[in-house]
Amino acid sequence: MNRQIVHVDLDAFFASVECLLNPSLVGKPLLVGGAPGGRGVVSAASYEARARGVRSAMPMAQALRLCPEAVRVPPRHGTYGHYSRAVMALLAEYTPVVEQVSIDEAFLDLSGTEGLHGPAEDVARAIQGRVQAEHGLPCSLGVATNKLVAKIACSQGKPRGLVVVPPGGEAAFLAPLSIESLWGVGEATGKRLRALGIDTVGDLASWTEASLRSLFGEAGTQLFRAAHGIDESPVSPDRERRSYSHERTFASDESDVAHVRRTILAMSDDLAAQLRRDGTVAQTVRLKLRSRDFTTYTRQVRLEHPTDVADEICSAATALLEENWDRRSLRLVGVGVTDLLGHGGIQLSMFDEGVQRQRRLSQALDGIRARYGHEAITRASLAGNHSGGEDDLEDEP
Ligand SMILES: [Mg+2]
Structure with missing residues (x-):
């Protein structure tokens, strides 16, 4: 029996909250973070700012060089926490099996809830509509049989996306994606893979587990499994330690x-x-x-x-x-x-x-x-x- 996993991620969360509270910011390149003089970094950037190459965790001074006309606002963490809790409470209406991964991101395991709420895709669409209508925030969702593929599906649809990967379609969905879209493949691993002629997840999937292990050790097995869209990790609502x-x-x-x-x-x-x-x-x-x-x-x-x-x-x-x-x-x-x-x-x-x-x-x-x-x-x-x-x-x- 396939699992029905949904990954929900609020789009440019801090920036979206700031726009919600100050609509004059909508449509502008917006940077949330500390002042450039005080070694501030970008906590969040609106999609208008991202289009100019700004990324979160970038020094604010660098971000403002890339996008000088951007509006910068200092973060208001208490306010973001308030919106986060409201959205998480909404998700919990659909299943108790919600794993909050960060302030603006969660996995839901909807396996077995079809009789109650309908197919996972419909639930995902309902969540997206309600988060926008009730809390004014845009989000993206990915639906798949496991967390790995659901998370990547979600990121592929951003912003305001809903991407459904059907059971059995995991490897085919991942195949055309760049190797860096696999979670955990950073710059150095990406370079090493590309030097081997591995540019896409599909390229990686054509390697045997043994050859990947001989090159990457234990991580080779994880690369192999990820390339084939295999992930059995559970959605854990009650992680013992937070x-x-x-x-x-x-x-x-x-x-x-x-x-x-x-x-x-x-x-x-x-x-x-x-x-x-x-x-x-x-x-x-x-x-x-x-x-x-x-x-x-x-x-x-x-x-x-x-x-x-x-x-x-x-x-x-x-x-x-x-x-x-x-x-x-x-x-x-x-x-x-x-x-x-x-x-x-x-x-x-x-x-x-x-x-x-x-x-x-x-x-x-x-x-x-x-x-x-x-x-x-x-x-x-x-x-x-x-x-x-x-x-x-x-x-x-
Ligand atoms: Mg987010």
């Missing part, structure tokens, strides 16, 4: 940039080790700052691809620090990761080569720490760490 975080309260209020950065690096190291231990990867990094007057704020950034590598978590958190810290003394700094994904199926643990190397090194360090204790290896850059206080590991409901 986030990991560490916080450090400074013994005395801290204003030394170097020390705050070292503290962030140490916490990133620990978070990455926990992710690897639990076999999961995170797509969003959060930074929490509390100044001496107890003003507390949290900022987050969505990474281009999910990670369990300390350096990637650290550089995202450090960028958030640069962007958001007004240099007032800090009582507390925290780093967290969320949008957790398993390694299987759509979450191809097949990253670019540099990242692969870092992961292997990190895994080797995990092994040494497991045998000889955490203090056995300390990063050279942490050797001068003099912070006091306790680390808290908190679990979000």
Whole structure:
């Protein structure tokens, strides 16, 4: 029996909310993100801005060079969260099996709901119409027998798309797509595949699993399965853990940039080790700052691809620090990761080569720490760490 999986993704979500709240922005190139002077990055770009080559996570200064007439607005995370919850509640009307993957993205498993709501394609169309009519937001949907193909189908239809891949049509649907459209194939892996004459998913599908394994190791099997549109990972509404975080309260209020950065690096190291231990990867990094007057704020950034590598978590958190810290003394700094994904199926643990190397090194360090204790290896850059206080590991409901 085939599964009926729907992937829903709001189109240019933050930018769409801004347009909804200020209709004079509709149709203009719009950038949501921090100011270019403060090392701001693009959190979201409207399709008019994307047409000029702007991408999310790009430095704001670069985005404004590509598209000087763009309107920039600072992000309003609380507002986006409000719309996100409303849309997720709407999705839950169709099935309890909803897996929210990020603030604006979810998988639904509609298998067995046909008697109640009709075919998955009709449900997808109804959802698209209702999200627009009731919440004023455009979204795209992909319908397929698994998460991998549903997600790619959704991205192919953007914006305002609805793409249905019939059962048995998975490999044929993927075949003409560029190799980079497979989730997890980054720039370096893409280059390596293209050097082998593999430009499309169809080209990849003509390779045997054995030959891909001999070239890419374990990732070769995942490439092989992805190329054939195979993915058995379940839609998991109740992932046990939704986030990991560490916080450090400074013994005395801290204003030394170097020390705050070292503290962030140490916490990133620990978070990455926990992710690897639990076999999961995170797509969003959060930074929490509390100044001496107890003003507390949290900022987050969505990474281009999910990670369990300390350096990637650290550089995202450090960028958030640069962007958001007004240099007032800090009582507390925290780093967290969320949008957790398993390694299987759509979450191809097949990253670019540099990242692969870092992961292997990190895994080797995990092994040494497991045998000889955490203090056995300390990063050279942490050797001068003099912070006091306790680390808290908190679990979000
Ligand atoms: Mg989106």
